[in-house]
Amino acid sequence: MDAIATAPIRKGRKYDQVLHGAREVFMRDGFEGASVDDIARVAGVSKATLYAYFPDKRILFFEVVHSECERQAELAGSRIDESAPPRDVLTTVAWQIVPFLLSDFARRIFRICLAESDRFPELGRAFYESGPALGRARMTGYLREAAARGELRIDDFDLAAEQYSELCKAHVWTRSAFGVQTEFSQAELTRVIDGAVDTFLARYGV
Template sequence: MFNEDRSVTRGRKFDQVLEGARRVFLRDGYEGASVDDIAREASVSKATLYSYFPDKKLMFTVVFRDELERAKIDRDALLRMELPIDEVLRFTGHMIASHTVSEFGSRILRLAIAEAQRFPELAVEYYEIGPAALQRTLERQIRSWQKDGMISTEVVDLNMAADSFVQLCAVRVRDPMMLLGREHVDDATIRRAVDNAVRVFLRAYGTQAALRLID
């Protein structure tokens, strides 16, 4: 994989340039962002900008990877929770839905989708660091619940079960924002979506012991 650190010069104004580039790329996308706009946003000359980044593509790559680091959710938090399955699912679901519709989460998702063809390796990184990593963590938790008698032993594809829960939490709140242009999803809507996701998930995969927690 391409390693941008071999081509990027880091100096006194590096963070200033990176922040200016971040604001422009998140606002205008790769195609709509000009070097002049980035230099203006960062309050530096074009010569200073080019002293750190030799081209716009490299600059976008560094910005996007920096955003991926900022976007990481504390996935392991759900593995440390010693609470009933329905409460852990509600906590996890609220975390997923809230991040999905946050200004930051929605912008990085839009950027990943818009630039997937131009930067396929970054789209893969986004998927692996975000959705795939979350699914794997949730899969481990579901396996633990299965051993505890809360998830049916008939459930074989635990990764699919994990993905089902993630999608149940995210789609209901994500699509209105992404497709209908809504700028805000209130907490009540998020809670309704998550409560529904928990009930659907446990009715599909849970044992009678788990179902008693929501009935």
């Protein structure tokens, strides 16, 4: 992943256009099935222009994933007041995590990374570092601050952050990932999120 993640990305006036076309093709055809010709056609650029921005298809895939995860992180950051009581913060965080996990984008990217894990394990690592790892780091930071204020009792902050993420997946994630259930009602999501918050605070609340 390091070579992909650190590869220089040229940004110009057609960068967003290329990224948009690549996202559409990757989501439709997967990583292996997505051809550079199709991506260039959907993006409305020449192959030469595409290669000028992204010389490797894996770099392009990583940038599609990274840009979406970054957008989600910015959106979550604008909605979360980390100075609020833990129940409020945890609830808001969960309402960012769960809908994203169940989105068509996250589900398809997960399947692509899983399908390509033997040949291109760096794709999965790129997704993990761009999404789950960043989310865990931010959650760990919040938990440390809340504990310092005396709002939570936590010894292992990394583990607690992972546990909360897993609690938010209960009932819905495996059903969604395997296509058993792709639509969830507001009541189902509320049940999962309230349960995650209650369980977490029962363990770590003061």
